[in-house]
Amino acid sequence: MPEYRTEPYVVPVGSGLLPEGERSRRVALTSFDKGRSAVPRVPSREVVCYECGMVTSVPTAALSAKCSHCQAYLKMTDVELKPGAQRLTVRTLGDVRVLADAVLSQLSVVCRHCYLNGRGSGNFRCSGNLEVNCNNRIEGSVQASRLLVPRGVDLVLTQGATCDELVVSGRVTGRIVARKSVTLRRGAELYGNCFTPALNVEPGAVHRGEWHAVVPE
Ligand SMILES: [Zn+2]
Secondary structure, three states: OOOOOOOOOOOOOOOOOOOHHHHHHHHHHHOOOOOOOOOOOOOEEEEEOOOOOOEEEEEOOOOEEEOOOOOOEEEOOOEEEOOOOOOOEEEOOOOEEEOOOOEEEEEEEEEOOEEEOOEEEEEEEEEEEEEEOOOEEEOOOEEEEEEEEOOOOEEEEOOOEEEEEEEEOOEEEOOEEEEEEEEEOOOOEEEOOEEOOOEEEOOOOEEEOOEEOOOOO
């Protein structure tokens, strides 16, 4: 077996210092360019703070962040509400899913998209879609950018709903304020007064109630 010997480290010049040219070359290799910031750029996105309503920039990959305006802690993960869930107040910039078979009342949900695949009642404020995928009776305030009620779903809104857009293929009962439009697809039924500049009732859809083209403040 050959004997193992380490190579001695030989400094090429007697002083132990690198020659000037070599030193400059190494400094250049390990330095940042003058034009570039020494702080690495983190990919970020703009979100609306759910506490103060201001637009703030957060790292894309973060699970939580702080609002730069009000310093509120902003949760960014998606949340699933299972049957028997104890935590009924949810604040997140992510999505909330109420799982099928859940029956949850007195929810307080602020999120991006919300999917009611089970039954959930309470207050909802969604910056994105609120999609109601099973029969539901919501006793509380409902605000969403888009409220979607698919075919076969019977939705009762005891306090009505405020949204930009309502798209119904199933049945909705309640007072609707829609800042942009209401679309009733073929077979859809809407029972209740409707405040929207654009009410589109496709053939075979039914609206029972008054239509006001002016949206109340
Ligand atoms: Zn804020």
